[in-house]
Amino acid sequence: MRHLLLTGLTAGLVLTGGAAMAIDPEGEAFQKSFLAGDLSWEEVQARAREEGQVNLYYWGGNDNLNVWMDSVVAPAMAGEGITLNAVRITGTKDAVDLVLAEKNAGKMAGAGSVDAIWLNGENFSTLKRQDALFGAFARKLPNAEFIEWDESDPRSLLNLRDFGVPTEGKEMPWSGEQYVCAVNADQVSEADRPWTFEALRTYLEGNPGKFIYTKPPDYEGNTFVQSVVYAFNPDGNGAEPFQQSLDELGAEELARLIEPGMKFLKNLQPLLLGGESGRPRYPEDAASLNGLFLNGEVNFNCKFGLYAVAVGLSTGTYPEAAEQMIFPEGGMIKNKNYLAVPSNTPNPAAAMVFVNYMTSPEAQTSKLQFAGMPAGIDGWKLSDEQAAALAEASPGTVGVTQKELDANVTPDTNATLVDVIEATWLEYIERDSQAPIADIVTRAAGNLSK
Amino acid sequence: MARRSTESLASRLSPFQKFYLIIVAGFVLGPFIPLIIQSLAFRWAWPDMLPGTWWLEQRGKSMMPLAWDYVLSPYSRIWEATLNTVGIGLAVTVICLAISLPAARVLARERFRGKSAFEFFLSMPLIVPEAAIGIALLMMFIRLDLAGSYFGIIIAHLIPTIPYMVRMLTAVYQGLGRDFEEQAIILGASRWQVLRLVTLPMLLPGVVAGALFTFLVSTNIFLLTFFLGQGKIITLPTLLFSKIAGGTLDASAAGITLIVTLPGIILLIISERFIKEEAFGKGFGN
Incomplete structure (x- = not known):
């Protein structure tokens, strides 16, 4: 609208x-x-x-x-x-x-x-x-x-x-703000808590449907996708290349950098909430995800909110056993x-x-x-x-302690790239496009520069 | 009299009809029950049938106003929104009547070139999507400095209400006929007396129905108010939207939702009583 x-x-x-x-x-x-x-x-x-x-x-x-x-x-x-x-x-x-x-x-x-x-x-x-x-x-x-x-x-x-x-x-x-994931400690034992996206996948293979992230274009969802893309950056230098603007980086290079992360997200879909039926139930914004977390439909709640757990407990919007966790290790976006x-x-x-x-x-x-x-x-x-x-x-x-949270921060993504990554997610994951990621990214970059 | 007839009606209902009534009542009243419970809850999570923690248990412990404390505090702006909604609704109703009464009289009684085209154009605002009207008006109003003003919103509300009102009053005028007025004139009444003693009393049921309807429509317009109020002028529909746009209903959102339904319910009760007994009962004087 x-x-x-x-x-x-x-x-x-x-x-x-x-x-x-x-x-x-x-x-x-x-x-x-x-x-x-x-x-x-x-x-x-x-x-x-x-x-x-x-x-x-x-x-x-x-x-x-x-x-x-x-x-x-x-x-x-x-x-x-x-x-x-x-x-x-x-x-x-x-x-x-x-x-x-x-x-x-x-x-x-x-x-x-x-x-x-x-x-x-x-x-x-x-x-x-x-x-x-x-x-x-x-x-x-x-x-x-x-x-x-x-x-x-x-x-x-x-x-x-x-x-x-x-x-x-x-x-x-x-x-x-810092992008922090909360976990329901009643449902997830200390040993099962993931520290990396691969570990999250392993957890979900044993407990399918117990995770979901906010749907892009909501900024909370965009940020989750960014942290995945950082973690699977083929060059292994995380957020670094994503500080440049689209013009500096170029669409082709961007496509190469985000491809592994996007593939991971696509393959993760069957393990997400509602994924078994073929269509994950992505919440539209942080408030809807809070509801899913409170009702125990998912065991994790990722969003911007350094103190979201403490505030959520004091307003009754979080389950009583909610705790913060360090996830993904070294890749928590702060801005x-x-x-x-x-x-x-x-x-x-x-x-x-x-x-x-x-x-x-x-x-x-x-x-x-x-x-x-x-x-x-x-x-x-x-x-x-x-x-x-x-x-x-x-x-x-x-x-977790403030020190642990501070030790795992990473910067956010250049605003010009955010739009392209968002458009790529919508095309590649939501609309389930079979086209190569390079094509999708180039098309998205072209559309946005118009 | 009325009560006795309802009682006899109830005893005459077959079991199926009673069951049917209960189902209908359930559909109408059912949604309010979880809303009321939610408005009193602090933490209400699946699969609990009732909230695990109630607002009253938590009330003293929290430094921030929760649930009804928030809804009824000035921070929720619910009073401001209620006053705005009722004020705008009243102004719209009065202006709408002033415009529609003469228009309806002409449409019902006179013949002129292009009348049917005029009637068609009159209902155009009901066909064009509200969003289109809203955007076009916003463009004009920004230039005219009317955007974000009460005056601008009242003008915008007249657009979807006038067509209804004119149609309703035209029908009433058509049913009225000129005979009564002519008879009064023949018997020596002045124009003012005719209007005051003949026309208006006979029009009253239509006017009341139209006014109530206009008021109800105005208090429920969201999109036009949202566009033209620019967030500066809040009414109950815009307040509710901003509260529940996130898709979750917490205690304060549930409380606000309940309050938002009040003007409609009050109006419905008034119109039930007034239109049935006063207007349609005596108005046409058959």
Whole structure:
């Protein structure tokens, strides 16, 4: 339906084309001087109070996050003289579509309706490609000091690259996440727990149907496929080649790299939930997979969620014996999600003050405590006191230690490759194409570059 | 009187008819039972017939509001959505009536060129898919600064409601005939008196039925509200969609679902009583 919306909007624009451009000159002037670094933070705050409002668009499917937003963030913003208008959306793409539709309708600097969006990956990449972002604001915010920007430190990669796309300060890190699988310890003995994908297959041969992953194009499903592809990389260098963009890597090379992983996934199908009847029952998103896991239909639940088990236990959405596990060893994808400001933000100064607050240690700590969302700021940049408060707020890991989780991380895949891998999965696995993978990948890459 | 006739009806039912009634009632009421249980559950997993842990057991232990605590708190935004739904529904109904009454009068009583074509175009909005209307309107409304405003949503809701209302009122006008009004005029009534004392009372059953129907349609429109509200204006259908779009029904989603059904049920009760006894009972005065 969303694709339909976008196509319709584009068609409508072609038909109605050539609308009058709307620009708010004051907003544009602020954007220029802020990005040039000509404004003091006090001046920004003063203008933010004049604007008086900030419109945040965020995925509203998490009750705990909603409570935090309304009971912590809104009062904090009110303290800055800004009314927080937190718009809950069902898919981040809706907000991206809205920004692009407004931009295409001639609503330029200062004349849009969205001030900040919670996003990452493809959605950021889309806005960046369409030149619909405010600019390199992130490092100009006072709380940028809590984030590692130094390229010589490899840990900065999470802040500088979002699914392989350079962030260039056009979005601010807000939360960190790691792809972690949970296991139902009542059903799977310690000895049976898989550490690798081959071991998972062995387990499933003895217990068919007890595993499933979220279906691409959902990002949780895409991430699972990526970690499989990493593990079966024929060159044995895991995520490394997948940091390049499609243009740099080339479709042929990509096909060679992902072929073993795709074959593994295809051969795994009969062992997945519902696979015996010929058609695995892939859940559409993380919430549906939670349901299958809670009801014991599957014994594992893989998704982004460093603290998902602790939170799931406290909200009753996970079975009581749920534990985290290290899987696949050395290949747990870690990334961050961000707050971006669109180019036509109607309240640019308030947006800056808002994003700055969201990356403060206080906000990060209470977010972790309320919603179990890991910090987006970097622990080693904090004072001892701030770091201790953050550690105190953590719902904690279950069954594994933070150290073990940290020791097995790997980066995510370049956003341009994500689309192609997703299209290949849909063609090769969902539609069960018999064509060689190289052909499928080339076709998918061709379609996407159009 | 009414009660006695129901009793005698019940005793006259054959066992098969009673069984049939129970089945129908089961289909109508059945879905509500798991919904009510789910709304009170903390953890309810297969194969348990009832939740393993209830919300009330967990209520004190959790720092976050659970289940009904969340649904009834301002965080769920259910009151905002209810107010929006009812407010928009009322505005749509009033405007829709104001537009449809004169239109129906003309359509029922006058003959003019292109009348049948006009009637056909009137039902076009019912044939064109809602998504198509929504996208086209969104394009226009963004330019006109109406997107994400109450006014914009009310206009959008008029599109699928006016055709129904006009058709309903046209039928009522046709049934009414001019004779009563002419008779009143012959007997010396002024135009205003005719309208107030003759036309309106006779139209009332149709107007009430049309208004209730319009209100019900408006409170259930999802797609147009979703497109044009841009997430800024939430109504009960959009709130419910965002809550259950994930495909799972947790306790708070079940609670919200139950509340979303309330306006419809209340309206149904009102319309049952009003239309049956007041309107159709006395209205036509046969």
